[in-house]
Amino acid sequence: MRDGYLLTVDQSTSGTKAFLIDSRGEIVEKRSISHMQIYPQSGWVEHDPLELYHNVKEVINEIIQVKQVKQSDVRAMTITNQRETVLIWDKLTGEPVYHAIVWQCRRTSSLCASYKEQGFEAMVHSKTGLTIDPYFSATKIKWVLDHVPGVRERAGKGELKVGTIDSWLLWKLTNGDVHATDVTNASRTLLYNIHTCEWDDELLELFGIPASMLPEVRSSDAHYGEVASEDFLLTGFPISGVIGDSQSALFAQKCFETGMAKATFGTGTSIMVYSGLPLEVEKGLVTSVAWGRNNQVEYALEGIIHTTGDVMRWMKDELTLFNDFKEAEMMAERLDDNGGVYLIPSFVGLGAPYWSPETRAGITGMGRNTNKAHIVRAGFESIAYQVKDVIQLINEETNREVNELRVDGGATSNRFLMQFIADMLDIKVIVSQIAELSALGSAYLGGLGVNVWSS
Structure with a gap:
């Protein structure tokens, strides 16, 4: 173990967080800022990539100022990010040609259905471990190429780059010197063969995406270059520990x-089970790269739930049923049961095990005696029921029982929800004392990459 800090960026779906993490793996300082959610049409979700980068700059510089961090103090910057969200930008100016299309976006549902009807699902699944669904990146890229004027022509001339949010931040942080991604983010695009560990020419042709646009794929603990942008108060330190947030x-x-x-x-919620090797699964789970380390790739199975925390945020912000999440927890706890009220949280379709992008949300079972507490409780319970669906699926597909579930993220502070999940699953639900484990996983990998730790 050697002294020094890891400066970690967690670019999530709802906001940007920055952490200063010491050589004991402890969070010394944290800053966060939310960003705008853009909904151009029903089922469409976008982010402004320039806003994301601006927010990264703001939270990093604030930590540097507050903690009086010197360049010699920083061993590496690490990055963890919302996966599948993707954008295209001009390789000379760095200007996006369109907003980033978010993993939640359903605009390519009909396109995905068309590919399935043409019989491509089995081939895509065998190469990528994924299902053809708007959740993943490839059809989002195709949509921008096909619908934004002039973009496909410019891409054909080699003028444009494409990438998930990690690639975008790496490009900006290095002043356009590095166009790269890690194996976990690459494995979520529908373009990456998880068995050969390469971009797949047959998939690129299927989705009509020029190979020249794509980033280089590296291990999660690889060296990705140095921070060079003068937007930051400190520069010159290496970037390592790049990984998708769920794998992190x-x-x-x-x-x-x-x-x-x-x-x-x-x-949303990602439920992952470590498999080591890539396993063939059916019925709604996906096979994904868990991480790449020391140039070795390891694998996991995942059940993807599109909407969990966002259900409660919708109740708070749009329905104004409560002022804060602690109040919501108390409302749910005061009831003996849900009064027969159930919520189907398919605001952006359903993920595992259903993979039904066109399904829409609904509340059922209401009577004249239903009050807002029943709806709030139904929201919490909908999260637990989705988790149970996925755990049952994992048990069936792997022929072994999950006997404990390690949990992290903002909702883990809700004791009612965590206990309800434990009751539904009838297993131990182990709540991390630290909610920000996506950031810590990135820091651990980055620290291993620059020899802060030896193992």
């Missing part, structure tokens, strides 16, 4: 043995 939490939860499972609660 799996690493931080120390799920290093086959069958160990975790759930990360955010806007």
Whole structure:
């Protein structure tokens, strides 16, 4: 163990967080800022990539100022990010050609259905471990190429770059010197063959995406270059520990043995079980890269839930049923049961095990005696029921029982919800004392990459 700090960026769906983490793996300082959610049409979700980068700059510089960090103090910057969200930008100016299209966005539902009707699902699944769904990046990229004037022509001329949010931040942080991504983010695009560990020419042709646009794929603990942008108060330190947020939490939860499972609660919820090797699964789970370390790739199975925390945020912000989440927890606890009220939280379709992008949300079972507390409780319970669906699916597909679930993320502070999940699953639900495990996983990998730790 050597002294020094890791400066970690967690670019999530709802906001930007920055952490200063010491050589003991403890969070010394944290800053966060939310960003705008853009909904151009029903089912469409976008982010402004320039706002995301501006917010990264703001939170990093604030930590540097507050803690009086010197360049020699920083061993590396690490990055963890919302996955599948993707954008295209001009390689000379760095200007996006369109907003980033978020993983939640359903605009390519009909396109995905068309690919399935043409019989491409089996081929895509065999190469990527994924299902053809608007959740993943490829059809989002195709949509921008096909619908934004002039973009496909410019892409054909080699003028444009494409990437998930980690690639975008790396490009900006290095002043356009590095166009790269890690194996976990690459494995979520529908363009990356998880068996050969390469971009797949057949998939690129299927989705009509020029290979020249794509980033180089590296291990999660690789060296990605140095921070060079003068937007930051400090520059010159290396970037390592680049990884998608759910896989990062799996690493931080120390799920290093086959069958160990975790759930990360955010806007949606990712339930992952470490498999080591890529497993063939059906019925709604996806196979994904868990991480790349020392140039070795390890794998996990995942059940993806589109809407969990966002259900409660919708109740708070749009329905104004409560002022804060502690109040919501108290409302749910005061009831003996849900009064027969159930919420189907398919605001952006359903993920595992249904993969039904067109399904819409609904509340059922209301009577004249239903009050807002019943609806709030139904919202919490809808999260638990979705988690149960996925855990049951994992048990069936792996032929082994998940006997404990390690959990992290903002919702884990809600004791009612965590206990309800434990009751539904009838297993131990182990709540991390630190909610920000996605950031810690990235820091751990980055620290291993620059030899802050030896193992």
